[in-house]
Amino acid sequence: DSGVTQTPKHLITATGQRVTLRCSPRSGDLSVYWYQQSLDQGLQFLIQYYNGEERAKGNILERFSAQQFPDLHSELNLSSLELGDSALYFCASSVGTNIRTDTQYFGPGTRLTVL
Amino acid sequence: KNEVEQSPQNLTAQEGEFITINCSYSVGISALHWLQQHPGGGIVSLFMLSSGKKKHGRLIATINIQEKHSSLHITASHPRDSAVYICAVLNSGGSNYKLTFGKGTLLTVNP
Numbered sequence: 001d002s003g004v005t006q007t008p009k010h011l012i013t014a015t016g017q018r019v020t021l022r023c024s025p026r027s028g029d030l031s032v033y034w035y036q037q038s039l040d041q042g043l044q045f046l047i048q049y050y051n052g053e054e055r056a057k058g059n060i061l062e063r064f065s066a067q068q069f070p071d072l073h074s075e076l077n078l079s080s081l082e083l084g085d086s087a088l089y090f091c092a093s094s095v096g097t098n099i100r101t102d103t104q105y106f107g108p109g110t111r112l113t114v115l
Numbered sequence: 116k117n118e119v120e121q122s123p124q125n126l127t128a129q130e131g132e133f134i135t136i137n138c139s140y141s142v143g144i145s146a147l148h149w150l151q152q153h154p155g156g157g158i159v160s161l162f163m164l165s166s167g168k169k170k171h172g173r174l175i176a177t178i179n180i181q182e183k184h185s186s187l188h189i190t191a192s193h194p195r196d197s198a199v200y201i202c203a204v205l206n207s208g209g210s211n212y213k214l215t216f217g218k219g220t221l222l223t224v225n226p
Contacts, residue, residue, distance in 0.1 A: 002157075043201060043216040056211050090158060099205060099212060100146040100165065106158040 003027065004093050004107035012113045018079040021110045025072055025093030031055065032074040033094075033104060034066055038087035049074055050097040081114045088112075118142055119204055121217035128224050134189040136220045138202035145207040147185050149176050152199040152219070161187070161200075192224045 003026035013019055025032050034046040036059075045058035049068035060066070063081075068074040078085060088109045094102035120139045128134055138147065149161040162169050162176040164185070169176050173192075178185040189196055199219040206213040 002159075042218050043203070045214040045216075058214060088156065092158075092160075099214070100207065101163060103163070104160050106160070109156055109158075 002105040002107065004091060004105050006089075006091055006107035006110050008110060009108070010111045010113075012115065013081060014115055015081055015083060017081050017114075018077065019081065019112065021076040021078070021089050021091075021112075023074045023076070023091035023093075023107055025074070025091075026105050029093035029095050029105070030072065031094045031097055031102070032068055032072070033092045034060075034074070034076050035090040035092065036087045037090065037109075038084075041087075046076070048097075048099070055097055056099070078112070083114050086112055086114045118215045119202060119217040121200075121202060121220050123220060124218070125221045126223070128192050128222070130193055130224055130226050132192050132224075134192050134196070134222065134224075136187045136200050136222070138185045138187070138204075138217055140183050140185075140204045140215075142183075142204070142206060144180075144183075144204040145212070146205045147178055148203040148205070148214075149185075149187050150201040150203065152201060154198065189222075192222075194224045194226050197222055197224050 005024045007022045030051045033048045037043045046060040048055040066076045090109045092104040092106045094104045096102045122137045146165040151159045173190045175188040201219040203216045
């Protein structure tokens with residue numbers, strides 16, 4: 001158990017809908033990262049937040065957005081869902097902001113299925 | 116051509132064998148990560164390195180910056196090492212960075 005929690009575990013929805021994925025980092029960790037893992041694209045880095053502020057942006061689509069709240073939990077919002085958005089979404093947390101050196105602890109993931 | 120190439124894609128070994136998984140990349144990097152993804156899907160960060168060699172238990176990771184190549188070695192492999200091993204390269208500069216993942220190597224260790 002990494003100490004990172006994600007809810008829900010599974011989510012099934014329809015095209016065009018909007019969903020929110022939630023992540024609670026390990027106690028004491030200030031950074032949260034979001035990743036998408038699909039069968040065809042593999043793992044992709046989406047975005048990083050540090051202490052409430054956006055720190056770095058990866059391959060995040062404009063239909064997706066994220067935020068980190070004062071209690072440090074984070075939410076990833078996915079809107080106008082398409083079939084291709086079906087994937088595993090992982091969040092990870094680390095104590096600081098240095099991606100070169102800080103170990104990331106991954107949550108169990110949320111499996112999103114878009115029908 | 117992908118920026119990050121892993122080889123082999125699939126690897127089957129007998130318990131006790133020495134395992135090597137390779138990662139080659141085509142761009143200059145700041146650091147390289149090795150991740151392990153268990154059959155159930157959970158991901159664990161194994162190593163982050165920008166030069167030289169790191170060791171943790173039976174796992175050893177090396178990187179050669181000039182040759183743009185990294186290897187992950189597992190000594191005395193065990194069935195519990197069966198997993199997908201993924202390398203990721205980090206390009207950082209300024210206020211943003213780019214993290215690119217390989218497709219992974221599926222390792223199966225038979226008893």
